[in-house]
Amino acid sequence: MRFATAASPSEQLGIIAHRLRARHLGLDGREPLRWGRMAVVCRSRTEASRLARGLAAHQVPTGVTAGGIVLREHRAVRNLIRLLQHALGLAAFSASDVLDLLAGPIGGLDPVAVRRLRGAVMLLERRDASDAGREARATDDVLLDAFAHPGTEPLVDSRGGRALRRLGRIAAAGRTITAVVAPHARRCGRCGARRNSPTNGRSGR
Structure with missing residues (x-):
C-alpha cells in the first residue's frame, strides 16, 4: 500500500492517472494489468464522475460502474x-x-x-x-x-x-x-x- 499527498484536485488526478498507466504497462516491476482490472474508489457520485472525465482526458479509459453508485451508498x-x-x-x-x-x-x-x-x-x-x-x-x-x-x-x-x-x-x-x-x-x-x-x-x- 502506498500513499500520496496532493495539493490540488488536478495534482490528485495526475497522480492517479500516472499510477494507473504505470500499472497498466507494468512499469512497477509487476505483470501488466488490463484497464478493466483496475478501479478508483470515490467518496461520492459527483467525485466519481469528475475523476472519470479527468482520467479520460489523460488517455486513461474510464467508465462509472453501477450507475455511479459509490461504496458508501451500498x-x-x-x-x-x-x-x-x-x-x-x-x-x-x-x-x-x-x-x-x-x-x-x-x-x-x-x-x-x-x-x-x-x-x-x-x-x-x-x-x-x-x-x-x-x-x-x-x-x-x-x-x-x-x-x-x-x-x-x-x-x-x-x-x-x-x-x-x-x-x-x-x-x-x-x-x-x-x-x-x-x-x-x-x-x-x-x-x-x-x-x-x-x-x-x-x-x-
Missing part, C-alpha cells in the same frame, strides 16, 4: 461500517440497527421473516414473563439483548432466530478482536512516536 457497505463502528466502540447498536442488519444483505431476511421473528420473540417473552410472574419486556429490548449476548442456541428456533444469533456472534467476534489488537496498536504508536522524536538519539556537534 447497503452491505453501510451495514459493515455499522458493525465496525460497534466493534471499535464508536457507536452502540440500537434495536432498529439490529433489525436493519437482519433485513439487509448480511442478515439475509426479507420483511416477512423479520415480522415473524418479532412475533415469535414477543410470544416467547410473554410466556417467559408469565411463568416468572413479571412484566414482559418490549420486543425490541429482547431482540437487542439476544444480539448483544448470543447464546449457544438461537433465541427462537427459526431462520430469523438463527440469523439474529449469527449477527450477534459476528459483532462479538469484532469486539474481541478489537480488545486484543487495540493495546498492541497503542504500544506500537508510542514506540513510533519515540523513534520519531527529535530528541531521540544523539545530537550532532
